Amino acid sequence: MIRPRVIPALLLKGQGLVKTVKFKDPKYLGDPINIVRIFNDKEVDEIVLLDITATPENRAPRFEMLKNIASEAFIPLACGGGIRSMDDVRKLLSIGIEKLIMNTSAVENPSLVREVADHAGSQAAVVSMDVKKNFLGKYEVFTRCGQKKTGLDPVKHAVEMEKMGAGEIFVNSIDRDGTMQGYDIDLVRKVADAVNVPVVACGGAGNLSHVAEVIKQGHASAAAAGSMFVFQGPLRGVLISYPAPKELKEFI
Amino acid sequence: MIVVVDYGVGNLGSIVNMFKKVGAKAVASSDPAVIESAEKLILPGVGAFDAAMRKFHETGLMPVVGELVMEKKIPVLGLCVGLQLMTKGSEEGQLAGLGWFDAETIRFKFDADHAHLKVPHMGWNSVQVRREHPLVADWDEESRFYFVHSYHVVAKEMDAILAETEYGVNIHSILGRGNIMGTQFHPEKSHRYGMRLLKNFAENVQ
Helix, strand or coil, X not given: CCCCEEEEEEEEECCEEEEEECCEEEEEEECHHHHHHHHHHCCCCXXXXXXXXCCCCCCCCCHHHHHHHHCCCCCCEEEECXXXXXXXXXXXXXXXXXXXXXXXXXXXXXXXXXXXXXXXXHHHEEEEEEEEECCCCCEEEEECCCCEECCCCHHHHHHHHHHCCCCEEEEEECXXXXXXXXXXXXXXHXXXXXXXXCEEEECCCCCHHHHHHHHHCCCCCEEEECHHHHEECCCCEXXXXXXXXXXXXXXX | XXXXXXXXXXXXXXXXXXXXXXXXXXXXXXXXXXXXXXXXXXXXXXXXXXXXXXXXXXXXXXXXHHHXXXXXXXXXXXXXXXXXXXXXXXXXXXXXXXXXXXXXXXXXXXXXXXXXXXXXXXXEEECEECCCCHHHCCCCCCCEEEEEECEEEEECCHHHEEEEEEECEEEEEEEEECCEEEECCEHHHCHHHHXXXXXXXXXXXX
């Protein structure tokens, strides 16, 4: 039987990898090819790569860099940031990226989700949403790397995206990003219970208990984390780590 | 040379990358002349059964591949939907399969104890070898592979079942008879376990 996936989520900025807190203060971690290679050697379940400046800079994904990363990673790779056309999608598939993550384009041009699912299968069409609680305590979807309010409710958006052919929903909490205080269980469960496709939770993981919690109580099919796998100690020194298979089995 | 048949479906980059990593020569091609020169073939596939079958028809590559496999008997390995295409047909679609295996592709049907399981079956799962075969030589008992599928194959010819996997039901995760083989999982995304299998295909399978 399978165990829920535990996924390093890595942020690309310029030519490097960074980690943010609440989508701000990107801290440089190192060279993406090198860090992905380390994760590959640790036999992680899957890797998510998000180019956080592609959409704000209004540009396409960095195909050349992604090609170099993919040629050294023999695990499932999901990639997002700047995917706006089927041309981008075809290029990424031919490089060896098999999951295409759409966030801003899923809101601004939802038919792209349908096109990706038709072309490459729904398992390739991942919709990601960045979610923040507003001052009334209501969840709201943000696009353009957390900068643009959409007024969309995350549960309704997820259901709509599943109808468009999304095969997986990636839910990222802006409020929890980089805090290592635990996932937003309430948010994840609301979305996971509303759709039939797998939901990947992201934002807030600090330890394996958090991961177990979002799977058991949040009903997530998989848990993604950044800080937990790239920082060590209270001073947040950069150290790439990933739990051993036995440890994962015990917790989840 | 191993040729990955490019009929417009599947993650060909990863397959070629992994063959390169294990020291085998491989290219992805849609050119009939290149395909005809192949010593071995990979039949990739993702997405819906009919969509894949239709593309395989439309590219005109089906007769070329069919002759190599059925007449010249060169080794062929189907991956994921590529394996499903080798069955007689799928509950997912209307089109007939290639019928290279006496097998059907069916939807996951769980009993009450397993009704909570999500479809697609997505993630890493273990694979139990049932029969000796060059494709599964030097098998690591810890082997795990990456699966993504909503339908699975059921073989009627017991001799063709090389390995099985459990996900609520028993999945025939590797099939093999003569020169025709297939895996339900994605070896090209399954790290060193996938490398072992593709290396076996490149070096051991004749």
